[in-house]
Amino acid sequence: MAGRFKSYFLRGLAVLLPTILTIGIFVWGYKFIQDNISVHINRGLVRLIVLVADERVHVTKEQVRNYLLTTKPELRDSPGELTIHMNRTDIWRKVRIKRLEKTWVDGPGSIAGFVIALVGVCIFGAILASVVGRTLWRKIEKFMMSTPVLRKVYPYVKQVTDFLFAQGQQEKLPFSRVVAVEYPRKGIWSVGFVTGSGLEKVVENVRKEFLTILIPTSPTPFTGFVIMVPRKQTIDLDMTIEEALRFTVSGGVIAPSRDQAAPALPKPDSENQE
Helix, strand or coil, X not given: CHHHHHHXXXXXXXXXXXXXXXXXXXXXHHHHHHHHHXXXXXXXXXXXXXHHCCCCCCCCHHHHHHHHHHHCHHHHHCHXXXXXXXXXXXXXXXXXXXXXXXXXXXCHHHHHHHHXXXXXXXXXXXXXXXXXXXXXXXXHHHHHHHCCCHHHCHHHHHHHHHHHHCCCCHHHCCCCCEEEXXXXXXXCEEEEEEEECCCHHHHHHHXXXXXXXXXXXXXXXXXXXXXXXXXXXXXXXXXXXXHHHHHHHCCCCCCCCHHHCCCCCCCCHHHHHC
């Protein structure tokens, strides 16, 4: 019974864990956007509503009084001063903002900020697709690349984001194709990404056609070793960049496809006899 229970448990865990982790990643992403981006959009939306339709946001004198006693408890013993504060326009506006924030920031209306953020990103992408948008963005990038502190960080962050979000645009990918190369020694084959054609000085001295190859490490393919090898010592693999990434991240468990996986070779006669 113990062995059967263990088998059932591991089988159920293997099936449920990918689904749970996938849902968890999306939930984490949603909460991250809500806590760091949407909340500020919602607060700005509340202030815009109050600015445009101040008098239409209904609040009572009792709500204003409770707000004042909560923020300034010392007014509790000064009825006259409390009345003066209640007649101030800015206090009523703050109470209206507080009331709207219960719905738009802390309540069901908080989803509005998330939707606005998504729409804003789409609009920004559409603007960058135009000639004017691209020209303006090049100037912004030029400024960031010339700023002493930003230029130390921005290029490397941009390389990672370009790699993650340019998968559907082959001309923008940092890698051109996937190859197999004997590394770190002869007889051991590694999967690598072609990133260039080698250094000019090396090509001139050796007089061979070279490839610059990134050998990714598992499970983080963004780090690895950069090597230069003659083109003839590499084998082009019929794999996409995405398939090679999955292969690397999974430690070789997720093969590109069954038809690309090599069949098991029969054992030598000497091993069969043993």
